[in-house]
Amino acid sequence: MSETNPDRVDESLIALRRILRATEQYERDLAAAAGLSPAQLRVLQIIAGKPDMTATPKALAQQMGVTQATVTSVVDKLVARGVVRRMPSETDRRQTNVILTVTGRAALEEAPDALQQRYVREFVKLADWEQAQLVASLERVASMMDAHKMDASPVLTVGAIDGAGKRK
Amino acid sequence: MSETNPDRVDESLIALRRILRATEQYERDLAAAAGLSPAQLRVLQIIAGKPDMTATPKALAQQMGVTQATVTSVVDKLVARGVVRRMPSETDRRQTNVILTVTGRAALEEAPDALQQRYVREFVKLADWEQAQLVASLERVASMMDAHKMDASPVLTVGAIDGAGKRK
DNA sequence: TTCGTTTGCTTCGCTTATCTAACTAACTCT
DNA sequence: AGAGTTAGTTAGATAAGCGAAGCAAACGAA
Numbered sequence: 001m002s003e004t005n006p007d008r009v010d011e012s013l014i015a016l017r018r019i020l021r022a023t024e025q026y027e028r029d030l031a032a033a034a035g036l037s038p039a040q041l042r043v044l045q046i047i048a049g050k051p052d053m054t055a056t057p058k059a060l061a062q063q064m065g066v067t068q069a070t071v072t073s074v075v076d077k078l079v080a081r082g083v084v085r086r087m088p089s090e091t092d093r094r095q096t097n098v099i100l101t102v103t104g105r106a107a108l109e110e111a112p113d114a115l116q117q118r119y120v121r122e123f124v125k126l127a128d129w130e131q132a133q134l135v136a137s138l139e140r141v142a143s144m145m146d147a148h149k150m151d152a153s154p155v156l157t158v159g160a161i162d163g164a165g166k167r168k
Numbered sequence: 169m170s171e172t173n174p175d176r177v178d179e180s181l182i183a184l185r186r187i188l189r190a191t192e193q194y195e196r197d198l199a200a201a202a203g204l205s206p207a208q209l210r211v212l213q214i215i216a217g218k219p220d221m222t223a224t225p226k227a228l229a230q231q232m233g234v235t236q237a238t239v240t241s242v243v244d245k246l247v248a249r250g251v252v253r254r255m256p257s258e259t260d261r262r263q264t265n266v267i268l269t270v271t272g273r274a275a276l277e278e279a280p281d282a283l284q285q286r287y288v289r290e291f292v293k294l295a296d297w298e299q300a301q302l303v304a305s306l307e308r309v310a311s312m313m314d315a316h317k318m319d320a321s322p323v324l325t326v327g328a329i330d331g332a333g334k335r336k
Numbered sequence: 337t338t339c340g341t342t343t344g345c346t347t348c349g350c351t352t353a354t355c356t357a358a359c360t361a362a363c364t365c366t
Numbered sequence: 367a368g369a370g371t372t373a374g375t376t377a378g379a380t381a382a383g384c385g386a387a388g389c390a391a392a393c394g395a396a
Contacts, residue, residue, distance in 0.1 A: 357377085
């Protein structure tokens, strides 16, 4: 197994890069279309992904892999745009809950998940076994990359894909 | 085939996100370690990936999916750090060639590709058929995502992986 | 209960990335 | 030669990100 075809590595890296780039690019376009920046959209999506539609700055920072200071500034902008609101926690008054406003929920409806669009449409067309295969591969790659970095918190969009091909 | 398990889509999206996030995070760390920012590092890598170790701002902008203005500013910083140099083109004097300096090449050696680090090491451990499987899956996903967006320019690092498991 | 410590968040000052619009110089085409 | 196109930069904004410092609430001994 150590006598591997080197081309394989290249090929997989190239493919990975294409995926990365396509997604990044797409994320930017999407956010722009929704009148938000990519980071802002991400925050919104994380919050929307929570069962109670709420998240503390700390949690956001962790899931996004940035500092709290950064989250504060992004949330400031979201507040200014009226898509979220800060609600001091009842139980622990050091904490703040960032919650989605109605406007915010609407904004999210407009701008669905970046990965979706192009990708999901194709994905659902595949045969069952192919999907299974793809998922397995992706998960494998993912675990190769974030090995030690725990969490891997979902962060999917709103009503996102819970109906896959059929919804919306 | 249209009666697909919806969870599959979710799972694949989650995995994709993990890959994305792991890479982004890693890119930041790496760049920081090399005293460069992620964008700067990317420019360096693209240039290094060219056979002649040179690229015009226009080409860089296209490959990175940003505007030329952005490239200008990033290149400015790279020049300030002495890792690249601007060389007016001989053939078309509107064009500028951004070339790697010796220092730049050295810097790249220090800060290898983000995807590599974490991923390649694991990849080469896999059995041959598994590698083949992964490559196929990744390429499939990639093509589902960037459908019309052509290029998919390699952009591999310096001596990158041309020896895969064996080098360095 | 009352300090000292930890924790959650914000503020401040700074750097970088990114965009659009405007500008300059150099090529191209007719 | 003059019009239009192309490559790059400049200028001026906004946004993301960081670290350090600050502040208030909560916690944990004593």
